[in-house]
Amino acid sequence: RKEVEQDPGPFNVPEGATVAFNCTYSNSASQSFFWYRQDCRKEPKLLMSVYSSGNEDGRFTAQLNRASQYISLLIRDSKLSDSATYLCAAGSNYQLIWGAGTKLIIKP
Amino acid sequence: EPEVTQTPSHQVTQMGQEVILRCVPISNHLYFYWYRQILGQKVEFLVSFYNNEISEKSEIFDDQFSVERPDGSNFTLKIRSTKLEDSAMYFCASSSGAQETQYFGPGTRLLVL
Numbered sequence: 001r002k003e004v005e006q007d008p009g010p011f012n013v014p015e016g017a018t019v020a021f022n023c024t025y026s027n028s029a030s031q032s033f034f035w036y037r038q039d040c041r042k043e044p045k046l047l048m049s050v051y052s053s054g055n056e057d058g059r060f061t062a063q064l065n066r067a068s069q070y071i072s073l074l075i076r077d078s079k080l081s082d083s084a085t086y087l088c089a090a091g092s093n094y095q096l097i098w099g100a101g102t103k104l105i106i107k108p
Numbered sequence: 109e110p111e112v113t114q115t116p117s118h119q120v121t122q123m124g125q126e127v128i129l130r131c132v133p134i135s136n137h138l139y140f141y142w143y144r145q146i147l148g149q150k151v152e153f154l155v156s157f158y159n160n161e162i163s164e165k166s167e168i169f170d171d172q173f174s175v176e177r178p179d180g181s182n183f184t185l186k187i188r189s190t191k192l193e194d195s196a197m198y199f200c201a202s203s204s205g206a207q208e209t210q211y212f213g214p215g216t217r218l219l220v221l
Contacts, residue, residue, distance in 0.1 A: 031207050032207040032208075034209065034210075041197075042214070042215075043199055043212040043213060043214050043215050044151060044199070044212050045212070046209050046210075046211070049209060087150075087151065089151075091207055093163075093164055094139065094156035094158065094163040094164040094206055095141070095153045095156055095164050095166070096141075096143075096153060096210060097153065098143075098150050098151040098152070098153075099150065100149070100150040101150065
């Protein structure tokens with residue numbers, strides 16, 4: 001069974017802090033990896049793709065560890081607007097398998 | 109910026125009725141997907157579609173479900189005889205390649221009474 005696991009949280013974090021999420025996937029054949037954010041009752045929106053070499057986009061850094069089958073997301077200098085649920089997804093064979101999401105709450 | 113659109117935004121139906129959910133994928137995308145998300149639960153893959161045929165489908169996508177690309181722009185999900193447990197948000201997505209980023213529509217919230 002293909003699974004993607006995430007800590008559901010919530011993570012309550014003060015504004016300006018750094019927060020990190022991990023996500024593990026069980027299907028070693030997964031070929032593509034993504035972090036999406038989902039606001040309440042909205043569609044998932046792509047935050048970033050995750051590459052083997054790691055990638056950074058502003059305050060966000062994503063890493064992939066194929067040996068241990070996990071991906072991570074680091075958010076630096078967190079803003080109130082970062083409050084959302086963060087979903088990781090692992091892709092193979094024309095489908096994405098999703099984690100249940102990690103809820104992040106940024107407090108002023 | 110091109111986006112995936114879905115109609116209707118909300119649909120209420122009686123158990124046993126047929127519903128058709130509609131999606132217009134991003135115009136130059138070739139891969140299309142349907143997902144559902146029951147309230148408070150994870151996003152679940154239903155089906156992927158490429159070159160006018162189903163590429164992959166999940167256990168959820170049983171004989172009650174079907175997909176179609178009736179013309180060059182629309183991509184539909186039909187549920188033949190709805191059940192109470194079909195109540196969920198249904199998301200359509202599209203991508204330019206099989207392993208490329210999938211872009212999601214705003215979803216159709218289906219409520220089966």
